[in-house]
Amino acid sequence: MVSLQEFVSSMAPLIDLEKAAEISAESATSSKSLERRGCIMSNLKCTDAQTGLMGKTLLEFQPNKGDVLPPHKFGTHDVVALKPNKADVASSALGQGVVYRLKDSSITVAFDDIPEDGLNSPLRLEKLANEVTYRRMKDALIQLSKNQTGPSVNLVPVLFGENPPMSSKDAAKFSPFNKNLDESQKDAISKALRSKDVFLLHGPPGTGKTTTIIEIILQEVKRGSKILACAASNIAVDNIVERLSQYRTKLVRLGHPARLLPQVLDSALDAQVLRADNSSLAGDIRKEMKVLNSKLLKAKDKNTKRDIRKELRTLAKEERKRQQLAVADVIKNADVVLSTLTGASSKKLYGITFDLVIIDEAAQALEMACWIALLKGPRCVLAGDHLQLPPTVQSAEAEKKGMGKTLFERLTEAYGDQITSMLTIQYRMHELIMNWSSNELYKNKIKAHSSVAEHMLYDLEEVKRSSSTEPTIILVDTTGCDMEEVKDEEESTMNEGEASVSIAHAKLLVESGVRASDIGIITPYAAQVCAYMLSILSN
């Protein structure tokens, strides 16, 4: 197994390579070329300003000309800079925010403060490269390399093969909160509870990986553990928050409110802080400061001004202290803290130790990102499936040198069954769809639960039996059908023939009574997504 020293020295340069690859993909010399690449949206007008998202200001932008935003690569959660339309690339921004909502005709961005002026003139938004993640991974690497003390001091040697993994000999008896758990899930939970350092939950598609994680969290909380639960993506974290909040657990979700699903906002740190006593005290102080500020504006006498300023400084200090106390209280009182892996490096968690760190989707997370969370506790549970897609690594060189190899895969190779449980009953697919992956990847061990093993589209209410709803799976071979792939200017692949075949099939499904909103069309290429959109719009 790779040693700690080898890992640290090989990973540091790879983080730089990956950062350079991401930045060069998104940066270019002129704003025109950035606009062509969809990284700048120009000539916008600010059409609405609202406060409300926990103190953030939501500004909505629409195109100055036409009804639809230009083609772009902005996504919700992206960090963007707001600038005057004609400003050059290097000029400073009016404000920086997080994309909150995207529609065909508008984009809404959450700002901490409302930009002071410039909102009445034409504006543009620039997508910013995400450098923070790389800095945080580097910081974790430095911490890992000098990890002589700290909560994970006994875990690190196990994860680098210096010490063997340990688990308690006693069977971990537990009475499940979820009465529907199957045997493979219960076995996994019991093994996780016995583990003293690391446990891998191997969950093939639809086998209830998240369901099992929720039960592990509930059982650990019952035993008095404080848990940090993370995943690489916001959506995966929110998925846990949503499912966990059905139980009476004291939990808090860290993260920018604009990045959270509306249904989990109540669990957000910012929302809980707003409800805290210290926070209302901070609010009172802010009101007092407002009164003093207007007094300061009116004051003529030098000494009076000096006294007011002094008082304002004292109040500002007190306000900050109250605010920090409110944040610290919420985190201290929570049994489960949830964040993305990068979010786990938040200053708000400095000095906080956890009994257990859980990482969901661990087989899709870079090992470096996992370490940000892992350094905060002595035990960990990693859940994932290394036989599905690995994390995306943009730099071909970093990929070749091992950046894409996940901790989950590395530990599976090193310790295998000793620390792993695989879930074996799946609750999503007809068994004919499942059989291929079960045979090819999971040694034929996966069984379809009876509720899905033979379910058909025409079992759905209002769906008719027809030639399109009867087959469980249809493969269409377009070879020799004159459906050639083409590349767009961004070198992304597109095949209009294939798009029209699948849209025609979707139409037949709708005619048989399947709701259009229940149909998903998946393609790996951005250009093909555009081809679908155009085809759907023109229909």
Ligand SMILES: Nc1ncnc2c1ncn2[C@@H]1O[C@H](COP(=O)(O)OP(=O)(O)OP(=O)(O)O)[C@@H](O)[C@H]1O
């Ligand atoms: N023991 C169970 N009994 C009945 N339904 C279950 C059971 N375990 C999981 N499910 C259902 O199966 C579906 C998949 O579960 P879950 O989302 O936990 O799986 P997952 O492995 O995390 O999924 P993914 O493939 O997205 O990673 C959900 O609808 C869940 O309610």
